[in-house]
Amino acid sequence: MTSRVEHTDVGAYALGLLEEDDRLAFETHLLGCGLCRAELSDLSGMASVLSGIGPVEDRAPPSPEPVVSLLRRRRAAHRRTRRGTFVLGMAAAVTLVAGGLAVGTQLAAGSAPTVAQGSDGHMGPAEQFYADGAPIEGRGVDGVTGGLVVESKAWGTHAALRLAGVKGPLQCELVSVGRSGERRVMTGWSVPPAGYGVPGSPDPLYMHGGSATPLKDIDHFEVVTSAGRKLLTVPPTA
Template sequence: MTSRVEHTDVGAYALGLLEEDDRQAFEAHLLGCAPCRSELSDLSGMASVLSGIGPVEEYDVPSPEPVIDLLQRKKAADRRTRRGTFVIGMAAAVTLVAGGLTVGTQLNGEAAPQIAQGHANHLGPAEQFYADGVPIEGKGVDGVTGGLVVESKAWGTHAALKLAGVKGPLECELVSVGKSGERRVMTGWSVPPAGYGVPGSPDPLYMHGGSATPLKDIDHFEVVTSTGKKLLTVNV
């Protein structure tokens, strides 16, 4: 192995820029890293977008083939610029989409929603997934409200969380609780003193994460603090 596995490698992996030993190491890393799997689900297919769309002359955008070649040569020159290389590829793809193209991505045969022609989407991945899904409302304590949108994946369960009415500072985790009682941490975060979805800080928090437990085997989800306090329960 020529380099250690990094979470930022997900972008280079999605574009097919990792060398063989790095690719194998990152695929092994994916098995135990739910955040990387979730991010890859959002980003996968971008390379096929770049390589499958011709030049958009109206917007003076270069053809994607030189862009892919540029990224590959940049990757070979300096692996430490993987994040920057991926941003270049993403910028090229966004420019093509802005030209009125309809783009869809696919991971493991699961099609992602298409970006409608001419539609400007400013939502983050977790908020977009939540907005497109059917939320399951949770039961909170001390004024906390929220819900989840969940979906089955080949690797387990993907969920997007909306959380409001919570003040910090706190450290929280989203946990899946299986019917067997098994608990799996799906994602974690810190709540700043101002909080989320409260006076003075009205925007709710959107997070997403993954659990290796299949959705059919999950009894409920919990948002808990680092001290063990349960803030929200979502039954499925």
């Protein structure tokens, strides 16, 4: 499982769709990610809502398979696609169920998962959130560039990071630094030797992160290595 997509597996984990190796890796990730734990709590009732829901009889061939089984088949067929699009499709499916619409018909017919309006279907959730927001540019060192899109939440602060110009191998963390000096790790990842946003590996890294510190109490954000080297500093507002 790559750091680019591990934050997008919450919906698949909630439905029990992850294969064994991905499930174990995601459970390890949950131990250090408050944002994913909060999202998992919100989605905890999804499997029970979807199980037992089958295709609408007058609009699709009769089938005893529940929606969860159909989603499993879709995941197996599209395993190489980005998980972010799949999870967005599941979220849209749950919304349709709540509205009493014929989700089973769409899934049985093999239609593509619905994605949020304005998405091109190729962005992961962190990249989409960054693209739709107002990025705050950071100050980097040694050619490192990047920025954050931040929002205040009831539980603290949510951020999407864009990072480029960094080569590995490195272990990095996004940290919120409070006005009181308190430091909180928002998320962590590994930078492979090829790096991100550099020649030969031009794509930047996009990551979600969460801090329990309210946005109004944050002095700045930092991207730091496990050795304590500061790569990027971002103010809380532009």
